Amino acid sequence: MAAREVPGLGQAASRSRRRPYRYAIALVLACVAMVALVLLFVAKSVSTQDKLTQIGTGLAGSAIFALIYTVLANREYAELIRDEIGTQLRGHVTEIMHQMGQLNQLFLPTDQYPATQEFDARFNRDLTRDLCASSFYFFRGTSAKYLPGRLRTSDHALEVVQVISVDPRDDSAVNARAADRRRRSGSEGKTLSDIAQDIREEILSSVVALFDCRDVCSIELGFVANTSPVRMEIFDNAIYISLYRMTESLRSTHPATVRFAKESQTYQIFRDECRRQLDISALRRRFTARDSDTELLEYLLSLGYPEVDVTQLHRLRQSHREFIVPFIRALETMGT
DSSP states (O other): OOOOOOTTHHHHHHHHHHHHHHHHHHHHHHHHHHHHHHHHHHOTTSOHHHHHHHHHHHHHHHHHHHHHHHHHHHHHHHHHHHHHHHHHHHHHHHHHHHHHHHHHHHHSOSEEEOOBSSOOHHHHHHHHHHHHTOSEEEEESSOOSSHHHHHHHOOOOOSEEEEEEEOTTOHHHHHHHHHHTTTSGGGTTOOHHHHHHHHHHHHHHHHHHHHTTTTTSEEEEEEESSOOSEEEEEOSSEEEEEETTSHHHHTSSBOEEEEEETTSHHHHHHHHHHHHHHHHOEEEEEEOTTOOHHHHHHHHHHTTOTTOOHHHHHHHHHHHHHHHHHHHHHHHHSOO
């Protein structure tokens, strides 16, 4: 229950604050009057009227002095209190702002990018800047279909690229991701089975394209039998988290994305989680420049693509080169 204000309490408090000054004036006047009376009545040669006149004059002068002194002292005291309170408040505000800045750095994204139908120049520019300042590129998502284009257009040498994709052999994982794509503009008229098959072909094409990037840097692949509602791209200085399940993302080709700095807890948590997933992922394989198409075909067979042969590899490479052209053009024209 809220406390009710007692009637007259505010007025009493205000009066009590003024009493010390009244007491001070009264004390000064009383002392002056007492001293004046003692001194005047000791003098026998002065008439009573003159004595009273002198007492009145002394009291008036003392009262004026006491009043002026009290006003000036009160003003100086109030100014001193205001300065002290202001200094303390500024210190508290500075400390609060510092703590808020630390909390923002720990928990809030440094940037946000809306879902789009076309390539977002600002998103690609920022991600490319972080890529070019990083020693590694860690990707976790459905297929990494755009990642080969980023590697080919970047003039920065990475030590390793690590990729975790959906295991194309796991029907439940592929179907869950297919359900996320049903509302996209390019999925009209397609059944869930059709979209799932598109995802499997997308994964196949991406693996081949990533394998062909082994001359750029070491490529490490892993597959998980589950699907996540987010896509992650991790660098030395930042993590980009794309949100597949947001309403705008479900209707768009490119999902909404948020960027967190490396100082954030989000970066630390998801970086460690992705590394753990890669450590335990199925069919983990690292490709280097020494590997040939024979090793690639063997790997694709283990992923559930027995129909792929040398001729099919050529077709997949040509298809991905055509697919990636608009994206590479977007990267080349986005500016810095």
